[in-house]
Amino acid sequence: xxxxxxxxxxxxxxxxxxxxxxxxxxxxxxxxxxxxxxxxxxxxxxxxxxxxxxxxxxxxxxxxxxxxxxxxxxxxxxxxxxxxxxxxxxxxxxxxxxxxxxxxxxxxxxxxxxxxxxxxxxxxxxxxxxxxxxxxxxxxxxxxxxxxxxxxxxxxxxxxxxxxxxxxxxxxxxxxxxxxxxxxxxxxxxxxxxxxxxxxxxxxxxxxxxxxxxxxxxxxxxxxxxxxxxxxxxxxxxxxxxxxxxxxxxxxxxxxxxxxxxxxxxxxxxxxxxxxxxxxxxxxxxxxxxxxxxxxxxxxxxxxxxxxxxxxxxxxxxxxxxxxxxxxxxxxxxxxxxxxxxxxxxxxxxxxxxxxxxxxxxxxxxxxxxxxxxxxxxxxxxxxxxxxxxxxxxxxxxxxxxxxxxxxxxxxxxx
Amino acid sequence: xxxxxxxxxxxxxxxxxxxxxxxxxxxxxxxxxxxxxxxxxxxxxxxxxxxxxxxxxxxxxxxxxxxxxxxxxxxxxxxxxxxxxxxxxxxxxxxxxxxxxxxxxxxx
Numbered sequence: 460x461x462x463x464x465x466x467x468x469x470x471x472x473x474x475x476x477x478x479x480x481x482x483x484x485x486x487x488x489x490x491x492x493x494x495x496x497x498x499x500x501x502x503x504x505x506x507x508x509x510x511x512x513x514x515x516x517x518x519x520x521x522x523x524x525x526x527x528x529x530x531x532x533x534x535x536x537x538x539x540x541x542x543x544x545x546x547x548x549x550x551x552x553x554x555x556x557x558x559x560x561x562x563x564x565x566x567x568x569x570x571x572x573x574x575x576x577x578x579x580x581x582x583x584x585x586x587x588x589x590x591x592x593x594x595x596x597x598x599x600x601x602x603x604x605x606x607x608x609x610x611x612x613x614x615x616x617x618x619x620x621x622x623x624x625x626x627x628x629x630x631x632x633x634x635x636x637x638x639x640x641x642x643x644x645x646x647x648x649x650x651x652x653x654x655x656x657x658x659x660x661x662x663x664x665x666x667x668x669x670x671x672x673x674x675x676x677x678x679x680x681x682x683x684x685x686x687x688x689x690x691x692x693x694x695x696x697x698x699x700x701x702x703x704x705x706x707x708x709x710x711x712x713x714x715x716x717x718x719x720x721x722x723x724x725x726x727x728x729x730x731x732x733x734x735x736x737x738x739x740x741x742x743x744x745x746x747x748x749x750x751x752x753x754x755x756x757x758x759x760x761x762x763x764x765x766x767x768x769x770x771x772x773x774x775x776x777x778x779x780x781x782x783x784x785x786x787x788x789x790x791x792x793x794x795x796x797x798x799x800x801x802x803x804x805x806x807x808x809x810x811x812x813x814x815x816x817x818x819x820x821x822x823x824x825x826x827x828x829x830x831x832x833x834x835x836x837x838x839x840x841x842x843x844x845x846x847x848x849x850x851x852x853x854x855x856x857x858x859x860x861x862x863x864x865x866x867x868x869x870x871x872x873x874x
Numbered sequence: 875x876x877x878x879x880x881x882x883x884x885x886x887x888x889x890x891x892x893x894x895x896x897x898x899x900x901x902x903x904x905x906x907x908x909x910x911x912x913x914x915x916x917x918x919x920x921x922x923x924x925x926x927x928x929x930x931x932x933x934x935x936x937x938x939x940x941x942x943x944x945x946x947x948x949x950x951x952x953x954x955x956x957x958x959x960x961x962x963x964x965x966x967x968x969x970x971x972x973x974x975x976x977x978x979x980x981x982x
Contacts, residue, residue, distance in 0.1 A: 679977070703922055709918045709919075709920075758894035760928070763947065859909050
């Protein structure tokens with residue numbers, strides 16, 4: 460792999476950019492691997508990357524039924540934050556956020572991480588108390604957040620309307636080192652680095668069955684033939700239940716649609732990420748100038764990757780209240796991603812009832828921000844066969860033992 | 875926007891008039907049940923790609939809970955029926971089988 464650098468750009472400029480090579484290979488599958496990861500989204504590719512980087516396991520295939528990064532990795536609102544209430548969540552999301560800070564250098568691929576700050580508005584008395592509590596918890600967890608007053612909110616985001624027709628802005632939970640990153644680049648950067656380590660990323664290859672013998676996984680049947688493996692990692696978000704079916708076990712997961720939309724590009728007007736959870740909309744401005752907007756989930760099972768109009772209306776209504784200037788913006792496109800929701804709204808990074816088969820799922824509405832931390836923890840689990848500290852609280856057994864990591868209210872987001 | 879007909883009051887209701895209530899026909903397990911059964915009742919879900927039976931409440935109408943059969947891949951609604959039953963009506967199952975020949979049928 461040729462490294463990207465200022466020197467490389469200069470070199471290519473002198474030869475009409477004919478020397479750039481493909482960022483990753485597209486090989487045919489081998490007959491056997493040490494590890495197969497199903498799902499070449501951010502979480503799957505990050506798992507493969509840290510297996511190689513931290514454990515030297517490089518005889519790895521990442522199998523993807525569509526194209527890499529084409530699921531929720533390409534469908535989110537790119538927000539990165541770690542201001543969670545519960546200790547296990549704060550630990551893994553903060554690990555992820557800190558890895559994002561050095562990701563561009565680490566991968567030699569510009570993921571455009573922009574620590575511009577994330578603000579969660581408090582618009583009711585209950586939210587003020589909730590976010591003050593979260594700020595205290597975060598300080599104990601080593602996550603830098605603070606509760607700020609409305610004047611500071613206005614200084615940080617001049618386009619905001621503080622008085623609000625329904626809910627005034629009473630303060631905010633401010634995480635200055637949160638921000639955004641280029642979502643596609645995260646998948647592409649990991650894919651390039653994995654390919655460089657000799658891993659095979661096999662796109663357009665759908666897993667149709669999981670083969671097993673004596674309670675242990677032995678391989679997968681795919682649309683490109685049978686492939687043997689010693690260990691299998693399932694990292695397929697909304698399709699997790701489908702893959703679990705093939706493995707012969709059930710998951711405490713339901714798949715629903717979460718939608719987002721972007722506006723036409725406009726001049727820079729907002730350099731922070733704002734989440735308004737009471738009126739329920741969140742917004743940031745991409746480097747292209749589009750306002751990137753996220754809203755609510757459907758309340759029912761759905762695999763269509765489409766949005767629904769009444770949620771659009773709710774989201775846009777919330778944003779017009781909060782940012783009156785967006786009322787005349789045209790919306791360019793909207794889309795839905797299929798997110799996998801667990802009972803306690805926390806993820807699953809776990810062994811499964813099937814031996815040597817591991818699952819990473821249940822990231823629900825907040826997976827993008829977690830990609831590097833999730834991959835790091837999943838790689839530890841797959842390499843050792845047992846979870847280390849980061850993943851230890853996220854096992855499947857917690858649903859039977861009642862050890863929930865209840866972020867359903869604590870995360871401050873109406874899931 | 876889903877349109878579901880409430881089997882009680884007969885109104886064809888918009889999704890916004892209804893509240894979704896999750897998977898239908900769960901077997902309830904309570905005190906004295908095994909850990910596996912209790913976990914299954916509380917958390918384990920079918921989450922199928924395709925035909926799904928679920929609970930809905932006509933929240934901004936007559937207020938009744940009812941059941942709906944729906945395809946999660948296409949959002950096609952096969953039908954709705956009253957909640958006082960342990961399994962979907964035979965006629966509805968036959969109707970779904972005609973439309974989805976590959977469907978495995980209703981599994982409790």
